[in-house]
Every structure is written in structure tokens, then in C-alpha cells.
Amino acid sequence: MLVVLDDIIEADALGAMRARLRRDAHWLDGRMTAGHQSARVKRNRQLAEDDPVALELSAEIGAALHRSPRFVSAALPQRISPLLFNSYGPGQTFGAHVDNAIRMTGRGTLRTDLSATLMLDDDFEGGALVIEDVFGPREIRLRAGQMVLYPSSSLHRVEPVQRGERLVAVFWLQSLIRDDAQRRILFELDHSIQALGGELDPLHAQVVALTAIYHNLVRRWAEP
Structure with missing residues (x-):
């Protein structure tokens, strides 16, 4: 099941998040959290999970998620991974891959039933999220503040960014309902x-x- 959720984060809050990420964040090579195969096709930047900016924004986004009845209904979350904040500049991409089945976090292990991408900025070209499902490849283009939930078993990729910066928060969920x-x-x-x-x-x-x-x-x- 693929579900797009609208207006998870309001416009004013999004603007403040973007300012913090661009002013205060310490960006690292995105391959540091990729699996062996994914690292070969991942070209982006991301924040460490314990980065102070990441921790602050994660708490804000987490509170917004739990205020969203549609998110709770679609995900039925049991456990949520720490959020990863990713930045894709011109030419950066993430080739076709399937997310790791198990993620190791500071809180223990988590089975990845659902993957989530929350769009923080939409002022860029290219960078579409392409998800393979039973009907073939689906190109997902989100507005800032929208989020997509999809099965972590799906083959997916991020097309190269042509202009601007693709800022997203991604995370994984273990659902109460595995199937x-x-x-x-x-x-x-x-x-x-x-x-x-x-x-x-x-x-x-x-x-x-x-x-x-x-x-x-x-x-x-x-x-x-």
C-alpha cells in the first residue's frame, strides 16, 4: 500500500526547519548509513542521528506525526526509527535499492515494514522518488510538507537532482500489522x-x- 499524506508539517514550521538545516547542520557523506549494496548507488549528504539539529527536528516531526490520524491509521506504528535528514544537490541521486529488512538503532532493532519520505522543500528539479509496485514504477513528486508511506520491500530510487536542493526526512516503521x-x-x-x-x-x-x-x-x- 502506497499512501501520500498531506500537510504533515505546516508552512511556517517548514521554513524554520529549512533555515536550521541550511544554517546549523553538519552534513556528512550519506553512504555512512547505507548497506553494502546501497552504498554503491547512494550519492547524497545526511545528518548523523545524534546531530543536535537532527534531534531537535526529529522531536518536532514526531509530535506532528502522532497528531495525524491518517498517519496512525495507515501505519499503525509500533516502533519508529530515528529520522534521517538527507540533502541531494545537483547530480546527486540514490540508485535502485531495497531498504534493509532490519535497522539497528540506539533503541534496539526494528523490522522495516514501512518506509517514509517527508518532503521539506520542493524548490528543485529532478529528484523524483520512483517506487516499483505491482502496477509498475510510480513516480512520486511531493509538495513540501507532504509525506509518502510505502512498503519497505519495494524496489525504489531517487532520480538525479537537476537544480536546487532536495531536502527530505526519511524513516522506517515497524507496524503492529506486519502484512x-x-x-x-x-x-x-x-x-x-x-x-x-x-x-x-x-x-x-x-x-x-x-x-x-x-x-x-x-x-x-x-x-x-
Whole structure:
């Protein structure tokens, strides 16, 4: 399941984040966190996980994510990796790769069920995120403040930047629901319940019944 989430970060906050990243951040070679194969096709810069700017902005973005009902519904997050802040300048790219199945963090290990890219600036050319799914390659172009969630098992790449700077925050999630098809069913069911609840009384029998089905499916499928 591939989901684009709108307006995760508001415009004023985005402007402040970009200013901090461009003024105070200490950028390093992006290959330092890549696996053996990924390092051969990765050409960008990123912040260390313990960089003070990264830690401050990660806390701000994390709070915004947990305020987003659509994010919680789509991801059903159990654990979230530390955020990585990436910068791609002209000519920089990340060739086709699949994200590592397990990420080692300071908090332990995390199974990567979902990958996320949050766009922090959209004043650049090129640099599209291309994700392979069952329907073939999908080119994802996000506005600043938008985020895309997609299965970490997907082959994906970042096309070379032609002009400007592509600033993004990327991270990985271990979901309560490991199976992508089950997660899609729950997301669509939750969306339908919310839409129906907007038309009917939230205590209407049909809304209550569907809500019970949703929670019983979560109870059956969730991995604690």
C-alpha cells in the first residue's frame, strides 16, 4: 500500500526547519548509513542521528506525526526509527535499492515494514522518488510538507537532482500489522468508518458494528 499524506508539517514550521538545516547542520557523506549494496548507488549528504539539529527536528516531526490520524491509521506504528535528514544537490541521486529488512538503532532493532519520505522543500528539479509496485514504477513528486508511506520491500530510487536542493526526512516503521494486505484492509475500513461517522450519528448501529469489526481484525492480526 502506497499512501501520500498531506500537510504533515505546516508552512511556517517548514521554513524554520529549512533555515536550521541550511544554517546549523553538519552534513556528512550519506553512504555512512547505507548497506553494502546501497552504498554503491547512494550519492547524497545526511545528518548523523545524534546531530543536535537532527534531534531537535526529529522531536518536532514526531509530535506532528502522532497528531495525524491518517498517519496512525495507515501505519499503525509500533516502533519508529530515528529520522534521517538527507540533502541531494545537483547530480546527486540514490540508485535502485531495497531498504534493509532490519535497522539497528540506539533503541534496539526494528523490522522495516514501512518506509517514509517527508518532503521539506520542493524548490528543485529532478529528484523524483520512483517506487516499483505491482502496477509498475510510480513516480512520486511531493509538495513540501507532504509525506509518502510505502512498503519497505519495494524496489525504489531517487532520480538525479537537476537544480536546487532536495531536502527530505526519511524513516522506517515497524507496524503492529506486519502484512501489507491486512494493513490495507484496515486502513480502508477505518477510512469508511470515519466517512460513515460523518454522515450518521457515531453511535448509529452500523457505525458501531463496523468499528467492532475493525478492532476485532486488529486484535486478530496485530503482533505485540
